[in-house]
Amino acid sequence: MRLGKRIREIEHEDRLDPLVARLKGLAERLPSGTARDVLHGVQLGHPLHPIMIHLPMGTWTAAVLLDLLPGDHRREARALVDIGLLTVSPAVLSGLADWAQQHERHQRVGVVHVAANGMGTLLFGASSLARARGRWGWGKGLALAGLGAIGLGGTLGGHIAYHRAGGANSADHFVDLVPEGWHDLGELEAYPEGNPAGADVDGVPVVVARTKDAVSVLMGTCPHMGAPLAEGELADGCLRCPWHGSEFRLDDGTVVHGPATAPVEPFETSIVDGRLWVRLSPA
Numbered sequence: 001m002r003l004g005k006r007i008r009e010i011e012h013e014d015r016l017d018p019l020v021a022r023l024k025g026l027a028e029r030l031p032s033g034t035a036r037d038v039l040h041g042v043q044l045g046h047p048l049h050p051i052m053i054h055l056p057m058g059t060w061t062a063a064v065l066l067d068l069l070p071g072d073h074r075r076e077a078r079a080l081v082d083i084g085l086l087t088v089s090p091a092v093l094s095g096l097a098d099w100a101q102q103h104e105r106h107q108r109v110g111v112v113h114v115a116a117n118g119m120g121t122l123l124f125g126a127s128s129l130a131r132a133r134g135r136w137g138w139g140k141g142l143a144l145a146g147l148g149a150i151g152l153g154g155t156l157g158g159h160i161a162y163h164r165a166g167g168a169n170s171a172d173h174f175v176d177l178v179p180e181g182w183h184d185l186g187e188l189e190a191y192p193e194g195n196p197a198g199a200d201v202d203g204v205p206v207v208v209a210r211t212k213d214a215v216s217v218l219m220g221t222c223p224h225m226g227a228p229l230a231e232g233e234l235a236d237g238c239l240r241c242p243w244h245g246s247e248f249r250l251d252d253g254t255v256v257h258g259p260a261t262a263p264v265e266p267f268e269t270s271i272v273d274g275r276l277w278v279r280l281s282p283a
Contacts, residue, residue, distance in 0.1 A: 007159045010112055011105035019111045020104075027100035030093065033257075039097035040258035047167040047261055049094040053157070055087035057150060060124055064147050067140040078131040081124055081143060088121055095157075098167055101244045101259040103225065106166045113156035120149030169262040170226040171219050174204050178280045185276040188215065196239060198230030201278065205230070206267065208276070209239055209250050216250040217267040217278045224260035239264075 010016070030036060041048035063080035066073040099110045123146030131139035160166040183201045191197045191208045198220055199206050205220030207229040218239065220229050227243035234240070238247040238256050246260035253264035267278040 003155070004159070004163065007109060007156060007163075010109050010156075013108055016108045016111050020107045023096070023111055023114065024100055024107075027096050030097055030100075036097060037258045039094045041094070041261045042255050042258045045261055045263075047094070047098055049091065049098055049167070050161070052087070052091035052094050053154075056084040056091055056121075057154065059084035059087070060120075060143065060147060060150065064140075064143050067143060074131070074136055077143075078128065078139070081128045081131065081139075085121070085125060085128060098259065101224070102160070102166050103164075106160050106164055109156055109160055109164075113153050113160065116149050116153035116156060120146045120153060122146075123149060167261075169223045171221040171223045171264065172262070174219055174221060175265055175280065177204050178202070180279075182270065182277045182279045185217070185278055188271055188274055188276045191215070191276070194234060196230050196232055196234060198228065201267075206278070207232075207239065209234055211250075214250075215269055215271070215276065217269050217276075218248065218250070218253050219265040219267075222246060222260060223262035223264060224258075229264070 030039065037043065039048060041051075044051075059080045063077045063084070066077040066080070099107060102110070123142050127139045127142035127146060130136075130142060161168070178201055185199045185201070185206075185208065188210070191199075191210045193210050193212060197208045197210075199208055200220075205228065207218050207220040209216045209218070211234070218229065221227070222229055222241045222243065224241065224244055224246050227241050229239060229241060229248075231242040232240050233242070234250070235247070237250055239250055240247050241260065244259050246258055247256040248254065248260070248264045249256055251266070253266040255261060255263055266281045268281050270277045
């Protein structure tokens, strides 16, 4: 059986749900507002977690490689192990913020991902302690075991990120499906003021947000996890996702608050004889 199939079996393991609940309790203690947006990577335009994990994984991999090379690299290897330990916290916090806003199947794999990386961190911590006491052989062995653990954790993280698209833009493919030119969405009066309404452009979902002063049309799928934005709500010039609360500006689709990090694609609008026409805004 392929490893990928084994990992998919974890998604259906409901015995992990108590651990999921406990970890979600920890995630709820993370700061909200701008601090939470930073953890998600809103300001970057893509998730922060994949960047942060390079710091501990890179330094620990380099430390193990130095351990395996001929010559005396004990001082440098120990420094790299310790640097990795110092950079674990931001990687954990950013990952926890993202994980708490994902689907159940992501979260079940995520707790195993956390357990593997946690074991790896403990092993590298023990390696650092052994090196500090002059037990270099133990230090090297523990570091090698730790690298194996975080390698497994990284495999599980890769499954969440790539196979299940956790953190990927769930609406990006729709951009290539919208035909060029203007498209008729029907009578403007068919779209009520103050509430988002769904429509489609040649099968591509869009959301129409009509206010007293303007009408805005955005791609109808949330980039975060694919929620139907027509089921969301309008607030302070923004459209709020119905699933995880991401907020997007009505005028240009910019992310105001996460967990989404990619903007919603906006459409240009034109009212002709009481009918609403739209076309995808140029880059």
